[in-house]
Amino acid sequence: MQLKKENILIVDDDISILELIQRHLQSWNYHTYKAVSVKEAVQILRDTPIDLLITDLKMPEIDGFELIKFVSEHYPKLPKLVVTGYPSVQDSLHAIKSGVIDYLTKPFTKAELQSAVENSMKSNTDKNQFTAKPSEEKNKPYGDIIGSSEKIHEIIQIIERVKDNKATIFISGESGTGKELVARAIHYQGKFSRAPFIAVNCGGIPENLLESELFGYTKGAFTGAEKNRDGFFQAANGGTIFLDEIGNASKAVQSRLLRVLQEKEVVKVGAQKAEKIDIRIIAATNSDLKEMIKNELFREDLYYRLTVVEIEVAPLRDRKEDIPLLTEKFLFKYGVEYKDRLIKLSPEATAVLQRYDWPGNIRELENVIQRAVIMCDRIIEIEHLPDSLKYSITFPEDGLLPLKEVEKRYIQKVLHSTNDNKTKAAEILGIDRKTIRQKLSE
Ligand SMILES: Nc1ncnc2c1ncn2[C@@H]1O[C@H](COP(=O)(O)OP(=O)(O)OP(=O)(O)O)[C@@H](O)[C@H]1O
Ligand SMILES: [Mg+2]
Missing domain, CATH: 1.10.8.60 (Helicase, Ruva Protein; domain 3)
Incomplete structure (x- = not known):
């Protein structure tokens, strides 16, 4: 039996319906996945490319509405077919702004199921293109990147521009802002996504090993080098290498990197001959490279080659x-x-x-x-x-406050979060209850 290429995920807590739908779908040669709960469905969605979601609405624990919401956010292009015994739910579904959804009302015939499945698979993508309004689009995740701010929007626009070429990209931003997430999005949203993405934490590899780990080595290059070995660069050839914490790269690594960027070739440690390489380099750091350049810890010529495209990931605040x-x-x-x-x-x-x-x-x-x-x-x-x-404690943006006022507001804040429990508040503040009352009345 020849399977059609579509994967269909069916979600229903009612096993008999689940199996009925599955039997029909299989008779039309679709490949099916079953889930009896939203939790299972989410797991399957994470691991498997799904082409159509068929879901019930009423389910214990987490219901189908939440699944629809989740799918609309994380897999905005995935067509959805809701199988429901309550036609009136259509309105409430529209109210949660989940984009385009098709419905099939229970009980249904095999023929009705077939045409509903076919319709939602072929029409959903077109409909999406026409109905998606820019304002709604803004809230949709891009890859795994979530955010509705102008700053995230700008980053996504840059990613769109760079994802299909091999320009070198430099990502800066504080710790935990999502630099690696951005690097992965560039790779996986683009046309080289089938090639490898290799992330190297330059801060996590001992300095004396980083060079050979990155560029490989030849037999006899150093004690212990018993045979030729490829490095991360060779392994990532055709795809993307993500050099995280680039500020930790030694001067030796820096000059080799410069050569890769200039000549598009890598020389193994201990080798004479260079190997041509076709790779996109994304570097990231949360340290101040300009400052490092001033202190001669980072090569300026390398810095400029790395920052062909710059992406600054803003702090959450x-x-x-x-x-x-x-x-x-x-x-x-x-x-x-x-x-x-x-x-x-x-x-x-x-x-x-x-x-x-x-x-x-x-x-x-x-x-x-x-x-x-x-x-x-x-x-x-x-x-x-x-x-x-x-x-x-946050200070108002419109100016600084006298100490007395800060103290008073802080006491009020602690009181608020202890539900006005003065004993608890006094304990947290390290003063006695009388003092609290006194300070508030002052
Ligand atoms: N816009 C976002 N949407 C969803 N998840 C995000 C977003 N930004 C960051 N995260 C999540 O936050 C965590 C930290 O992100 P990431 O590892 O990319 O940060 P980083 O900038 O590389 O941090 P560090 O400098 O510490 O390495 C990850 O689990 C990531 O998935
Ligand atoms: Mg990181």
Whole structure:
């Protein structure tokens, strides 16, 4: 039997319906995947390229609405066919703005299923192109990159420009801002995505090994070099090498890199002959290379060759608009992973996340949500957030405050987060209750 190339994922908690649909689909030679819960469906979606999602709406734990929302965000092009016993749900589905969705009302005949499947597969891609409005487009993830801020939008536009060529790219940004994520998106969204993507943490490999690890070595190049060996550059040939923490590369590595960039060739350690290489180099760092150049720790000529295209990934505090979407993603991810259900965030906790400065950026946000999901029951409250967030203090942007005022506001803040429990607040502040009252009345 010849399988059609389409993979169809069927999600329904009712096994009999699941199997009925599967039997029909198989009789038309589609390849099918089954999931009896949203959690399983998400796992399959992660591992397998799916061409059509057929889902029920009413399911225990997490329902089909959430799955539709998840799919619309993460796989915006994936056609969706909703099989429902309640035709009236169409309206509520539109209300969650999930793009184009086709429906099939239960009970259905085999012929109805067939035409619904065929229609949604062929029409969804076209419909998407026409109905996607720019404003909605902005919230859709790009690869794994989430964000609705202007800054993320600009990055995506650069990626679109560079993904199909081999220009050298330099990504700068604080720790945890998503530099590696951007590098992966450049590779995997582009036309060389089938070639290898190799990430090398130049800070994680001992300095004396980095050179031979990157460029390979010949037999006898150094003690222990018993045969010729390829390095990461040869391994990534045709694709992308991502040189993370480039600021940690020694001067020797730097001059070899310069040669790769200038001549498009690599010389193994211990070799005379160069090998031609066709590779895209993406370098990243969170250290200040300009400062390193001044101190003669980094070669200026290399710097300019690396920065053919520059991408600056802004810290999260400069694009706080992205916090809600990111939070939603992490809530979903860890809710499914740890609690088998969707975890919500209280308005108070939301406000704290929005107010905080996020020195560890997206990675810190993810860790905070992960921990809070574990700690909470169904809803994340302020008490489930780490102390550093609860009691973080933000100064108003419109000027600095007298110490007395800062003190007063801080006391109020601690009181608020302890639900006005003065004993607790006094403990946190390291003063006694009387002093709190006194300071507030002053
Ligand atoms: N815009 C984003 N959307 C979704 N996830 C993100 C985004 N930015 C970062 N992340 C997630 O945050 C984590 C940190 O990102 P990444 O490793 O790319 O940061 P980095 O800038 O390379 O950090 P470091 O300098 O510490 O290596 C990853 O788990 C990544 O998936
Ligand atoms: Mg990184």
